Amino acid sequence: MDRVLETSAANCHPLSIPDYTPLADLRALQLKRLQIVVERSWNKVELFRKRMDERDLDPGDIRSLDDLAKLPFTQKSDLRDTYPFGLFASPMKDVVRLHASSGTTGKPIVVAYTQEDVNVWSSVLARCLAGCGLHHGDIIQVAYGYGLFTGGLGAHYGAEKLGATVVPASGGHADRQVMLMKDFGVTAMCCTPTYFLHLIERAGEMGVDLKQLAIRAGVFGAEPWTDSMRQYIEKASGIEAFDIYGLSEIIGPGVACECRRHQGLHVFEDRFYPEIVDPATGEPLPEGQEGELVLTTLSKQAMPMIRYRTRDITRILPGKCTCGRTLRRIDRIGRRSDDMLIIRGVNVFPSQVETALLDVEGTLPHYQIVLTRERGLDQIEVQVEITPQMFEDKIGAMQEVHARLQKALDRVLGIRAHVTLVEAHSIERSEGKAKRIIDRRTS
Numbered sequence: 181m182d183r184v185l186e187t188s189a190a191n192c193h194p195l196s197i198p199d200y201t202p203l204a205d206l207r208a209l210q211l212k213r214l215q216i217v218v219e220r221s222w223n224k225v226e227l228f229r230k231r232m233d234e235r236d237l238d239p240g241d242i243r244s245l246d247d248l249a250k251l252p253f254t255q256k257s258d259l260r261d262t263y264p265f266g267l268f269a270s271p272m273k274d275v276v277r278l279h280a281s282s283g284t285t286g287k288p289i290v291v292a293y294t295q296e297d298v299n300v301w302s303s304v305l306a307r308c309l310a311g312c313g314l315h316h317g318d319i320i321q322v323a324y325g326y327g328l329f330t331g332g333l334g335a336h337y338g339a340e341k342l343g344a345t346v347v348p349a350s351g352g353h354a355d356r357q358v359m360l361m362k363d364f365g366v367t368a369m370c371c372t373p374t375y376f377l378h379l380i381e382r383a384g385e386m387g388v389d390l391k392q393l394a395i396r397a398g399v400f401g402a403e404p405w406t407d408s409m410r411q412y413i414e415k416a417s418g419i420e421a422f423d424i425y426g427l428s429e430i431i432g433p434g435v436a437c438e439c440r441r442h443q444g445l446h447v448f449e450d451r452f453y454p455e456i457v458d459p460a461t462g463e464p465l466p467e468g469q470e471g472e473l474v475l476t477t478l479s480k481q482a483m484p485m486i487r488y489r490t491r492d493i494t495r496i497l498p499g500k501c502t503c504g505r506t507l508r509r510i511d512r513i514g515r516r517s518d519d520m521l522i523i524r525g526v527n528v529f530p531s532q533v534e535t536a537l538l539d540v541e542g543t544l545p546h547y548q549i550v551l552t553r554e555r556g557l558d559q560i561e562v563q564v565e566i567t568p569q570m571f572e573d574k575i576g577a578m579q580e581v582h583a584r585l586q587k588a589l590d591r592v593l594g595i596r597a598h599v600t601l602v603e604a605h606s607i608e609r610s611e612g613k614a615k616r617i618i619d620r621r622t623s
């Protein structure tokens with residue numbers, strides 16, 4: 181297994197050289213690109229120009245990176261309101277690709293790429309994969325969905341750019357995924373963390389020991405997952421698991437990714453400028469403080485995004501990563517500002533549930549949170565799968581797991597959740613983003 185850690189631009193993959201740009205040069209590059217993208221948006225995107233006019237601003241007002249804070253935010257509703265092509269800054273004849281992300285309601289949001297945008301996307305993805313220790317000669321299976329979702333094609337083009345061999349498996353067909361992994365000598369997997377959990381399980385049932393296969397890395401993202409989940413995956417499969425972050429509005433996967441030091445996710449900030457703001461007021465927050473991630477695309481042509489409110493909660497980690505990259509790092513994204521459940525006045529996040537349950541032995545990382553309302557009062561039930569051994573064991577062992585889980589949840593949640601232990605496999609497996617919350621409350 182390749183455990184050599186790169187420490188400087190001198191021995192990194194050629195595509196990763198921008199990761200090590202000296203800070204002063206990086207800031208100068210960011211400002212130059214910011215000025216160009218603001219000018220472009222002002223010229224080409226009606227909504228942006230209108231908002232700039234309302235603030236009495238024009239592109240010439242952006243003289244430093246701090247001036248970014250003067251600019252108006254963009255949010256998901258802006259994409260919905262201008263559906264499908266209202267925020268494009270390039271004519272359709274220059275758009276080579278469209279993707280779309282389905283929201284919870286109504287129409288999807290549509291995003292566009294010029295050829296240059298696709299090239300940039302491929303190279304940031306290649307930089308992600310290189311940072312995970314992958315290179316020419318690796319065989320990378322892409323089990324993110326191919327299609328309008330950005331995961332599949334994004335990872336595919338990045339892996340090709342890296343010079344690796346791509347296995348474009350797309351999502352689904354777990355048995356076939358395991359077979360491909362084994363027969364093709366796959367060395368890395370790109371999929372959602374919950375889908376990989378499913379593959380670990382299927383491999384076990386098929387009598388395939390992942391630890392005996394060539395696979396050594398997994399590049400997992402598109403949904404929140406915890407460090408406890410990483411430990412579970414690494415222990416069960418013998419691979420090194422990496423967190424990759426991104427969103428369609430900005431480019432897709434490849435906005436930020438962990439390196440082999442696993443000390444946060446490096447933001448490819450020569451392309452995407454990160455800010456953290458107070459989710460309630462929109463005021464910028466200092467480094468180290470947790471808040472909402474706001475991103476500005478510094479070189480996107482077809483659909484630039486200025487100060488896009490991601491709703492994802494994280495912080496910029498202070499200090500430098502020991503890998504030598506100068507790119508700032510964000511903390512793992514555990515939650516969104518809009519996935520917070522308020523149960524009887526108490527804020528509850530699914531990630532708290534995940535951490536609590538994975539700490540209790542005998543449970544499996546498959547769970548669901550079911551919300552109901554009884555006589556006007558919200559109830560929360562956490563359904564957790566337990567290992568088959570535990571299920572077959574004496575009642576006493578199950579009661580003990582139940583008690584430990586109840587205690588762990590009481591501690592993190594601050595309200596009483598009803599714990600239900602369920603048999604392995606009874607919770608539906610995801611092929612993409614897992615559905616953790618079943619809301620049966622009727623208002």
Ligand code: DLL
Pocket residue numbers: 281324330331400401402403404405423424425426427428429432433434490492512513514516
């Ligand atoms: O999920 C892009 C992607 C594909 C990222 C493959 C990583 C790997 P969307 O469907 O637009 O795009 O969803 C974006 O997913 O705002 C986050 O809330 C969440 N998300 C993505 N990656 C992570 C992650 C893709 N590593 C939304 N950790 C984002 C936590 C993530 N949440």
